[in-house]
Amino acid sequence: MNKMPRWADVVLIPLINLALAFFVAGLLVFAIGQNPFDMVYFMVKGSLGSTAGIGFTLYYATNFIFTGLAFSVAMHAKLFNIGGEGQAAIGGLGAALVLLAVPWPHWTLALPFAIAGAALFGAAWAAVPAYLQAKRGSHIVITTIMFNFIGASLLVYLLNGVLKKPGQQVAETRLFGEGAQLPTFYEMLAPLGIEFSKSAPVNISFFLAIAAAVGVYLLIWRTRLGFQIRAFGESESATAYAGISSVRVTIITMLISGALAGMLSINVVMGESERLILNFVEGAGFMGIAVALMGRNHPFGIVVAGLLFGMLNQGGFELLWEMPGISREMVLVIQALIIIFTGALVNMTRDPIERLFMRMSKEAS
């Protein structure tokens, strides 16, 4: 059947959803006696108005791109991996173990091994739910969300035990050391004569995330494995007919998904905190679901949506500073509204807009 033009589907609808989200958020802000236009202004200014703002925005975006990609790969096989949070946390453990084990002379050496550690551990954390889904039919939504809790608890246990830096109260490891420090945008851009904020945590991992997006694109649309993943996602009965093993596709897809989620820790653990701390994922695993939904499970869309959500995240924090009348909880509500409208309710506006386009094309003809 005739659909609306692709640009409307991919660009217009997300923008309308976003506008709706801001409209409802604005009503709320207005209701508590604040100026909604100030809210929008400070959110945009806070996220894009300075190199520090941009730096934080890109830093958060890096996380969201990784978790968004992780969710989308699984989603192409119609596997609802909501365990990105736990897979990222355990991925951080993998990266930390690699970085703590060896006194790394230079980050270029450390990075590939840290990536391997993060990806491997993230994948391993996804492997158990994947196996249970493929072999035992345990629903992956249930098992992955359970594994989020187990992963969080495991980190608490380890960071209060063997991994804890001796002689201190805080549940965290020692610093990884200078040889494992990733170059930040400040350091990378200085030789080019561009002065970037020194405080912003954005680092070379951002490019890793972009590379991962390109990799996911090639995987899904250019390789046999991607062909099988998509086919499995569309029709399990057809893959059986074609002789594609559902067990194999389920497990491999989840391993890739878990590995991508785990790589978030390269940005946060290796790039920013430079040690393993508790709760470093900070909900990015769940945010990835909204990012992937808004990005329509396409790597390009996920990068764009990731940047947008990075802006919202950073803009939200900035709001706390600029508008004392808005509490932390209010910021969370605003962010949640945006996630609901752009993620969960993404199809709400599609139908009426589709009908509108159909009517317009009919009148034109």
Next chain:
Amino acid sequence: MGGTNTTGPQNTAAPAIELRGISKAFGPVQANKDIAINVAKGTVHGIIGENGAGKSTLMSILYGFYKADSGEIFINGKKTEIPDSQAAISAGIGMVFQHFKLVENFTVLENVILGAEDGPMLHESLEKARDALKHLADEYELDVDPDAVVQDLSVGHQQRVEILKALYRQAEILILDEPTGVLTPAEADHLFRILQNLKEEGKTIILITHKLREIMNVTDTVSVMRRGEMLDTVKTAETSPEDLAERMVGRKVLLRVDKKPATPGEKVLEVNDLRVTDDSGVERVKGISFEVRAGEILGIAGVAGNGQTELLEVLGGFMNGRGSIKVNGQEIDLTGKFSDAQSRRARGIAHVPEDRQAEGLIMEFGAWENMVFGYHHAPEYQKSKLFMDNAGIKKIAAEKMERFDVRPRNEMLAAKNFSGGNQQKIVLAREMERDPDLLLVGQPTRGVDIGAIEFIHQQIVALRDAGKAILLVSVELDEIMSLSDRIAVMFDGQIMGERLPDQTDERDLGLLMAGITERKGAA
């Protein structure tokens, strides 16, 4: 009372249904174009047309699923708006869908009252329905045990429940969409008797079907649709199957397959004491044995659900079985590591599955991707170790679409956007062009338009003439009889008997399909 001689008063009374100028478009596709139709009260009115001719759209408009862009509906001469199915029901329209809309684990009674309960407590409604059902059963030969759970009923009985549901809602006009697709010949006959009874009671029946024989047997008038338009409405007595087929397709159609006698060669497929047990532990295939030789078509007839599906799935490699299957004299793995569909393809078995939409195709994928589905590992489709040769595949797909006359000739279009016949051509092109030794074909023309049926049959016969072995499974007796060189009939997981097509007839096969062998020759 005077069921046959009612033509007089009908013509003066307002028609049960009158449609004027009904149009409906989906985007650029004009599904119904200025349709006008008159259905006289107390008649059986057939509507035929190829897939995509707009029959279902028209009925969906009548039943309130779609809203017409323009046009008017008159029920019993009164202009009626039908915005939803609730309105259709209160206008006295009942619909029996091709795929039943029953709650499987409810009883017959519970299904009948569902949505028509009288109050918050069920007991009263159930008892009222029980009485009503008893009357209906007596009146129309519609007997079904009211306390039976629907999933335990045969398909024919489930269909009766659907009809009862409509009648319980006081339907005066009954629409049946492809009602005999899942029935045995005997069950179909019973259905037609029911329809006859209903008609004699003054009910109006609209029968949508693609089976010309049924149209000829049970309808009073028949309307032909083509490409969204209502072409003609004729008295059934004044037409013939050939005439109707020609009107439907718009050109002369060969209803019989033109083929030379087979010249069977070596044994390609040998099946010995094959048994298949499904996931719920029920034995579906109970020790069957047969063989198919090169250059012949073995047709397996039978009512759907008698083990044919499982037989194909085991042969195609996506279900486990016990027993022995040899291809070209070599045993094939039935349960182990090499029992998957990929291994079967490697052994020269190609498979056109029964359910092309769920198995044979990925509906969301483009035609080009579907053209390699299942063979996507083949070296000629790869660009390098890592990447597939997408450009090359598109080119090959376009060529195959040309050879198999797939329309529209657009390899980028998603499979779901092709008509049933063209979807089937995509599957056939993919499976036949790999030069298999054995072709498994399940329901090759289910949901396929008449024009495409002719083409598909020719392709199957051509493959046979090229010396390939073909196993054909179909529930369409006509198809089995015209294509097969030998016919085996399956019932309850067993082969009831084998026949040669020129030494049997529909009655003989129909008895075998119902599991009756002892009366063979006696009748």
